[in-house]
Amino acid sequence: PDANTVDVVDKVKAMLPSFQDQMPAAAQIKLLNDRSTSIRQAVDDVQFTLLLTIALVVMVIFVFLRRVTATIIPAVAVPISLIATLGAMFLFGFSIDNISLMGLTLAVGLVVDDAIVMLENIFRHMEEDGLSAFDASLKGAREIGFTIISISISLVAVFIPVLLMGGVIGRIFNEFAVVVTVAILASMFVSLTLTPMLCSRLLSVTKADREAHSAGRHDIVTRAYDWLLSFCLRHTFLIFLVFIATAAASVWVIQVSPKGFFPQEDIGQISVTTMARQDISFDAMAKLQGQVASVFSKSPYVDHVAWSAGSGNNALNQGQLFVQLKGKDQRPNIEKVLSDLRRQLAGVPGIETYMQPVQNLRLGSRSSASAYQLVVQGLDTKQTDVWAQKLNDAMAADHTVFTDVTSDLQNNALQASLVIDRDKAAQLGIDTDTLRSALYGGFGTDQVSTIFGSADSYEVITELDPKIEWSPEHMLAIQMRTSSGTLVPLGAFARVDRTAGALTINQLGQLPAVTISYNLPQGVSLGDTVTRIDQLKEQIGMPTAISTSFAGTAKTFQDSLANQGLLIGGAILTIYIVLGMLYESFIHPLTILTGLPSAVLGAVVALRFAGMDLSVIAVIGILMLIGIVKKNGIMMVDVALELRRQGMSAKESIHRACLMRFRPIMMTTLAALMGTFPIALGTGASAELRQPLGIAVVGGLLASQALTLFVTPVIYVYFENFSGWLLSFSSRRSQPALHVVESGEQGSLFDGESEPKKVAAE
Template identity: 30%
Template sequence: MFITDISLKRPTFAIVVIIALLAAGIISFMGLNLNEQPETNLPYTAVIITLPGASPDQMESKVTKIVEDNVGQISGVKHLISRVSEGYSLTVIEFDDSRTVDDAAQDVRSKLGSIRSLLPNDINEPVVSKINMNEMPVLSLTVAGDLSSVKLSNLVDNTIVPKLNSISGVGSVTTYGLMEREIQIKVDKDKLAAFNLTIGQIISGLSSDNIDIPSGKVADDSREVTLRTYSSIKNVEGFNDIIVATINGTEVRLGDVAEVIDGYEARDSISFYNGEECIGIDIVKQSGTNTVEVVDEIKSQMEALEASLPAGVSINVVSDNSTSIRASVHSVEETLIEGCLLAVAIIFLFLRTWGSTLVSAISLPTSIITTFAAMKIMGFSLNMMSLMALSLSVGLLVDDAIVVIENIVRHLRMGKTPIQAAKEATSEISLAVLATTLTIVAVFLPMSMMNGILGSFFKEFGLTIAFAVLISLFISFTLVPLLASRYVKDDEDIEPRTKFGRFLHWFNYQFDLLAGYYKNILSVVLRNRKKTIAVTVALFVASIALIPLMGMSFIPSQDKGIITIAAELDSGLSLDAATERAKKIEDIVNQYKDVQSVYTTIEKDSISLSIDLTDKKDRKESSDEIASQMRAEIKVMPGLDLSVAGTSGMSSSSAKAYAIHIQGEDFDQLLEYSQKAKQLLNDIPGAVDVGISYKAGKPETRIVVDRDAAADLGVAPSSISSTLGILFNGTTVGQYESGGDRIDVKVSVQDDQSTSLDSINGIYLASTTTGRMIPIEQLISKEYGTASSQIARYDKSRDIEIQANFIGLTSSELNSAFMDKLNKELPPPKGITIGAGSDQQFMEESAGGLVQAFILGILFIFLILAAQFESWLDPFAIMFSLPLAIIGAILAMFLKGDGLSMVGLIGIFFLMGLVTKNAILLVDFIKKRREEGSDRKEAILEAAMIRLRPIMMTTLAMIFGMLPSALNSGTGSEIWQPMAVAIIGGLISSTLLTLFVIPVIYTILDDIKGKLRSVKSKARDNILTKTKRVS
């Protein structure tokens, strides 16, 4: 091997290269960011448009449909998901992977600009945002204290928020429950009538008087001066002096018809932390920064900030993303260290010499440290994906070194010099070791190239393993033979006089006996090839038959010590009524001893609680078990659509875990069918928190404009609509600048004049034809009904989601049971379609991507093996080790009882690269012995005897290296356990069966090759015979 020869001839040069790699790794490690998950750009953008006072039906017809129809024309749009409520329209656009999120967002902005004239004039400016998972709060705080709501709001707005924004690494700070200052102009409609004025005239007067606009420039020979016409209000009292009309030469000022109040916006939500009213603060870090460092800096600054706050005011940490990151990273670090120690112990158990063990083990830290340099170059961070990649690859990183060092020791025992043994032993197995490493890389490269969200997450996972094993290969061909030539000696066994030495001697003696038994059994197996294949096929079929019994889920449940409760309330409740219900839920929650804190956010139609529990190791019950107990107590409260869940998957969320879409154009039919389907889902054992996304709306009075009467009297329908909007909701007419802040100016009628529909009486509009004042009640009629509270749309159709959480079964089991029940008892009628929910779609798309990567991985492995063995048939003997691994992987997951998850499937994917190693070592040795003239059976038995030790060493090193991951109970361990369990089970079955089945498969394929050669030979002989006869 070329690089081995260089390292043996120029040891100083080789050591310098390794030191340089280690230095680069250490420096890179110090510069790597520490985050919970890899940074990823999702192909989603969101469009938010608000129109105060508009009903959901109006928002849908006048805003949402227009946005959907036009934005849907943009190239690459995959799905459109819209949510419409009172005065609010949200449309989320999902793009396919061909688009970047930045370009997609720009196209959406351009499209909205081109259709602005199609939207209502009085909408607020549309907001287009990119949905970025990285822009989630890293720290959530609450501020509470013995101050009035106004003073507390001012303290947060003027002191705390500016301080937080100034901290290095902070990207944005968002507040909740803050009382926003507002200049309120309360018009007295009786005084308006007395002056013969309309509300429209008041607004016009305000707009023309409170101005600040550019007026051009004046230039002389030496300079240019900008002119501005400036007549803005200097103070709040100045609003009273604004002239709104002139009647018969008399000026009517705003103060004559309205009251000006320097007040605050009405709150539509309120928050409590441990029962105390508070203001919430979410802090998002800048992209590319270290989450832990940013949080630490914020907390450091908070200590000084709290000391300067008024007495009785406190800042509390509600959610700290760095806590779970630290705990997860610490758990992975422990797993990594434990795996390394166990792998080294296995090596020592077999090699029995400190020199051989340490030379093999040195590839572990060297490979891991150098991998950090590759991660830095690729822009990766230290996160759960990359760290678990290193943890799970511990056994792999010593694999090549074990094979090399074991072969060097074998050559030393042949009487060769250390240099000669190192050179020839490494060269002998170099192609086999290279092939085994490349097969692992071949598996993980397709994984890193998967599309979609799963591909974004597993890119760092796959490439980190690929980098690590390639570096390990380099170390095994350079540093390992170099050190072995100097420090590995034959018969350097520990003295058998010690108990430990005697144990090692006994263990290896027993292993040699086992090798002899294995050789004898293999001889019998080779004489019973059909029975061997039949038993293997039966085991494989039996394992596949277990899959339907396991259930399928996407990500295993994870206990992060958080419970989320979301309760949708009946429409039409006041904020006070919603607060009263929230307090009852808090009383129930606070009865549980494991509850540390409760953060509650209340809106008029919803309540959400985030509940922090004590650490997992300090609890007897899991978060899911506690959540189930809470659910049982809370669900008896009437008027709640409840969702209670312990943390699941990779993040906490109040969204229900299972959902399907039901779509149709006829909404009455859609609603009727959805309600019946909801009842069927509710009847399935294990389904809890069953609900539908549709919620009956508030009682609504529809104001119908008499267009004929309005036209006859010279009143525009739009002025009727805007006047009514001002009457009952008010309207923002501009901004007032004070102390650098721009404060909204809002016009409405006085509170006691807009309490009922009778408030319409006494409101007048000016006729554009006669100038006469027309009572508004002459131009309208009233209709009574119920408005939709919230409208959901999916791909331009009305949509109702049926949602549920589940206990004691997986999402796939629930979906299967529900679909069967629907097809048998409630088949969808014409006009109704049923589609998978977003999680189900995500799972299906991810499974499709994984299957594609799986096929590519197998193809790459086959091509690598074909290139190594210079044969298209021999690789099939090695490829048969793949189904042997599936047997143990499925059985292990079945026995553990976790079901088949996407993470478990990735574990099986992982196995593809691992299990071919043993088969390659066997087949490679067999072929070499046959090339040297050995009989086929003799070559097989000799390969079995000689390769048994390195095969068992590498397999046990991998198994014990992954054992801590399978047994770990620390934070975040639930996600990775199924992968480790699948890998360990697959390694066990594959190794045991490979030792017997692969030789059998090899002989069968060899017989086929012999028959093919015979056929070719006969054909050639026939051709030659015919040729001679002709001649």
């Protein structure tokens, strides 16, 4: 179970030449299916994406700071954090795969955040206050240390619910959560220790730099933000309504958005199941299977095809094909390929073809003709079969929601029963062993002897001539010897009854069961099919004695759908608790979290514009957003609280805090954006799996950045005013009556002071 796919494939390939040497020259060994190819391509593409992400993040830092030394300082956090993360992966036994590399790529845009915040604060003191690099580093680190700890710990808190997840989804994303968590903690340690040290040694600010910074404080972007922020703080009720509308819209879009599971990957392989009529012979089935294989072989998109008919656990009327497509640069996307092949296969009469793309990430152990399974069960076999067929027909008729609908119900095949007249057989002296031996000798594999040669041995097996087209009636002509030594035909004491019977008998949990499988048309989500199946059950009037349940991938999706709300809610609650402990306040964490509605709204809207559903991967992206977007609020609130302690009003303190933190907020957001942008582009092998996460994060960052810079200050003012009113109200309610205790009275509280003290009356 702990084997590495790439390592196993390499070892098998190394053994093939030795096998080839032992085979005749006319026989050749060729690789039919190499899953390691798609894995290698995916890893290579993600590694390129990782390098591109690092380059983009460093570019963002350089654009804002405009000097090489200042750019190097936060960039150092990237390799150190990645090395620490790889070390943790080794200790945990994780391999380098799609999930872990996706976590590393996302971490690149996050690990520089702490270093950027630290560097920018130190740099600001050098530019504005004229401090030396050492003094500015010392002062800046003391000021911003708590902010960095708050940002990092609250971001790590997002992944606590993911780490506690059970089931298949939990096992997959535990690795992702550990990778990102270790990277963030490593970056926090670097930003609190190494970054201030490097700043004290490498940073320098000239008079020209200070003048440029002073001019930069009044550039067009800063002035525009200052004006818009002033407008928002003058019209707080209007902005509050915008916040309420955004929160309501975010809840609404999540409810109405189509829900999906994992995105469909295009690794260039197709699994095909064929099904013919239930009374077909093997020769006829093999002929039809060959025609289907010919259609695939003639397609310009197909590299090679392998097929079988009636083998393995399949019934005689079923077959399997494995189709290897050409590279992505030689064909269109997998949906276009499947559409063209379906149209061509429709011209092959007498056989139905069901195709599903092979996935690197396959959940559920059940195999079927199509990707998703629905199990129909009941106590009575006939009743179960009837209602399963009705539901199958209803689903097949709805082409807008379902495609490739079929079932494993095989109860209408021809069946021949040999009925023995025991009295006649007894009169002829033919017992059961004689009858069995005669039938087994004709249709079985009765080994009568062994011929030994000089080098090999050969088993001698008797059978009837396979060239004769046998029918049940021909069986009655088989001769067998009676007790008197004469030969009589089987028809002398037996007959053949033709009936309809089952090719396969299926049970689940010791109850009769029929599995209906289906695929999704393009643009339809798995959540839509779940809802539609419930509607179809009501339409056909399915009785309560018949139950349905999803199996395989569909069941895993249904389980994950039930946990999505708990996962998001648990992440928000965890962050609130962590921030509450850090700030020792119930209100300030709420202010910091006001950017979440806009982030969720932006993420879901971006997914819909991209034509994607709310998949499990997209939900993980939203969880990432919950941890990312609150850092803007943390940077604003931290400075505002410090200014409040200096005597500023709530409105004045948050206004100044926003302007002071405008540059680091823009830098960290753009760094996170650039870190996710290559993933959102969706290029390379298995990019379909990663792209929803990238699009969700990019859309959420853009929306939250546009609104948080204006909404959070307004909410801060409201909460500060509310806190002041609540404190004033509480003071008035609890203000005691006072009397003065003079010196010398019993209970005097002078304690040597020259003035009397006021003591609350009991």
